[in-house]
Amino acid sequence: MNEILKKAKEIHGQIVEDRRALHQIPELGMYLPETAAYIKDRLDEMEIQWKTIGGQLPEKMTRDFMEAGFPKMEKAEGIVAQIGSGSPCILLRADMDALPIKEKNNLKFCSGSEWGHMCGHDSHAAMLLGAARILKDMEGELKGTVKLLFQPGEETGAGARLMVENGLLKEKKPDAAFAMHVQPIENSGDAGYVMGVCSASLDTFILKITGKGGHSSQPQLCVDPLMIMNQVYQAVNLLLTRETDPAAMATLTCGVAQGGTAVNIIPDTAELHIGIRTLDVEASEHLRKRVPEIIDFYVKAWRGDYELTTFHTPCTYTDEKLCRELVPYIQEIAGTDKLKQIPPMTGTEDFGYITQEVPGMFLFLGAGKPGNAPLHNAHMVLDEEVFSEGAAIYANVAVSWLRGNK
Incomplete structure (x- = not known):
């Protein structure tokens, strides 16, 4: 078994615990104080340096988002953490905002809120926290720097843009970026990617x-x-x-x-x-x-x-050269037969604001089975068993890409 996957399975319980904790505190939009506080505390426990990124929103932007049905948002705040040092640098991104959908499941960790994590962003953040733990334990072996972005506002379509505008790529600009999204209607462990235009x-x-x-x-x-x-x-x-x-x-x-x-x-x-x-x-x-x-x-x-x-x-554009580099590292975790090229997603993903500036790859990770309730549905559920695999993919991509590009 791949050593990083082994490490991820050893901390599987913590990844699930993080996901369930985040699942119970869904927040909308650009400013997610409870979610951010939880992630900051976990990073502190792992002794990983972090800082907030964002700032006050222009009044017109606040009004525009309210016109679109979002709550009043006056500021944006994401979290950027760093592990390792030197060049090259790779960015791992996880979104962390929820949806204005009340969950209709009988899970013991449902939020009870009028909002819900029915797009799986809580699992993305938990998997990236798991990867952070692995990468911190391996920090002495890293051949460069890993930047971790816990991003708000993906569902607004502009969260990544505000992170970029507020300096995400200026201080220690990444040479590559990687993100993923769970898919409840695909078999757990199956993974797919697109080269070129990835999302509408x-x-x-x-x-x-x-x-x-x-x-x-x-x-x-x-x-x-x-x-x-x-x-x-x-x-x-x-x-x-x-x-x-x-x-x-x-x-x-x-x-x-x-x-x-x-x-x-x-x-x-x-x-x-x-x-x-x-x-x-x-x-x-x-x-x-x-x-x-x-x-x-x-x-x-x-x-x-x-x-x-x-x-x-904008469309999310994935870099063909980077995809070819990262595919073997993903296969080491998911398995050669589990990773496939798939058609572009007709949905929208604001990771495109990052891939406009940095070569990037976006991965879809199966976390359920065909016939399940889809994303953005009140009955959407995820297979928690796949979360350690997702954390391992994040970490293995970072470790291996740094080593290959030193």
Whole structure:
């Protein structure tokens, strides 16, 4: 058995304990005080140096996230730890925020909160804490530096961006980065990766239209925001059929379309939320430009006013050379027959903000079986037996890559 995997299995109980503790304190967004306090305490116990990273959010960003349905967030705080010294340097990242989903399981460690870790981020943080323990015990053998990032705000699509903007890559810039995500609907221990574009970009447009309300018998005296909303809805959907390459994976969903109170009243306002995902960077850039143009044209054509809030999360791009380097190190833990290349994920992952700056690899780790409840579901559960394997993958990737690139 691989020595690092052996070490991980020896501390399996602690990894599970960490995951269950984090599972019971789910927090949303950029500032996760209870979660961060737990991780800091565990790092202190292991005598691993750490510091916080982040800072105050601009007022507009706070307002924009509230428009998108997040709680009021005035600051962002992640945790960066360091083990080893010198060059080269590899970054291991785990996200740690939860979702606004109340868990519907009978697990003895459910939180009871209206929020829940139904995306597995608690397991990512616990596995990285397990890897930290292994790496600290092996610190004298490391041929460089390992940076550990416990990241908030992944579900906002901007947590990694704020970490980068606040200096994650400036002090001791990593030469490579690695992250992973558990998959409850894949067999435990199976692992998959993508070379190239790994996850879809996500562009969100929150449109608030202001018209002039009145009686439905006198439409000439009104500016109907519902009619404007309908025009915009149809126009943006046509973008994908007439201005997007059919070969590009691109989807558009208007998940919110609302306004009005009665059949005989033209309301003052209406609201439309548009989300676009694509695996094609060129398509993303084009649509990001065209949607606001179409909104502006149609709203003004019908004499309305509007406010538009936008969010962008890029595709995560995984570096082919780095993937080829790391595959053997992952296979040493998972097994040669368990690691496969898979199609890109049509979901979104903000690790892309890091892979824009540093060669990176993203791994999907099976932690369940087909037929299980998927991610972002109130009944989602994970197989805890795979957590020591995940910790070993984190650690083995770091140790082996440093050795190979000294």
